[in-house]
Amino acid sequence: MNILKEKITLGKFGKTYGIKGWIKLFSYTQNKKNIFLYKKLFIQKNIKNIFFIKFNQYIKKKKYFIVQINNFYKTEEIINFINHKIYIFKYQLVKYKDKQEYYWNDIIGCHILNINKVYLGKVINIIETKIYDIIIIKSNNLYKKNKKILIPFIEPNIIKNIDLINHIIKVNWSL
Structure with missing residues (x-):
């Protein structure tokens, strides 16, 4: 089984925001803020190339967040993240103990x-x-x-x- 096929989309990056390395983040989690609780989030640039991301800071806007990631503080450092989906490996999801809850x-x-x-x-x-x-x-x-x-x-x-x-x-x- 290819582990990269066993991934879940948790969000997507939008356009850059300002000049200090901020980028828009659209969370697909039910509680939008919960995307920041997950560890080992990544983007996939191609079939074999994944890039792990870590949020340094975030600010809540009306329909999205703006975030700084991986100690990047310049727009030119994050421009390659635009429109990339944010994933987590399926095996990292918390298993519900209550049988009435589902992903x-x-x-x-x-x-x-x-x-x-x-x-x-x-x-x-x-x-x-x-x-x-x-x-x-x-x-x-x-x-x-x-x-x-x-x-x-x-x-x-x-x-x-x-x-x-x-x-x-x-x-x-x-x-």
Whole structure:
């Protein structure tokens, strides 16, 4: 198994900010500030070349952070970070002790069966709303081929069972 394929995207760098080595950071973690709690974050320049990053300082802006990284204090030192995704190795994620908590990347790729054992499709994404998360399923149904199905992630009313070992989610949902 290639360890570089077992990575999770936690954020992305944007444009440089000012002249003292600051760069915009967009966090993809649920609590945006939690990106600063992870160790061994990295960017991947190509298939074999990864670069570990460490945040020296950060400042919260409205929809992003500005950060200084790896003791770089000049714009020309960080210009190569623009638009790079920020990763962590999957094995470094904290395993939840509570079986009711999941990482989104554990849910993406799971197959969806309804309570009548009808196959609805495969989870391709999850979106967050203010009320509840919504799983997006690519349908394989003959009549809805390649259509997307949106199902609210509400346990236990709609999401009945999540089996991460077999990658199957049972739902109370019909087409």
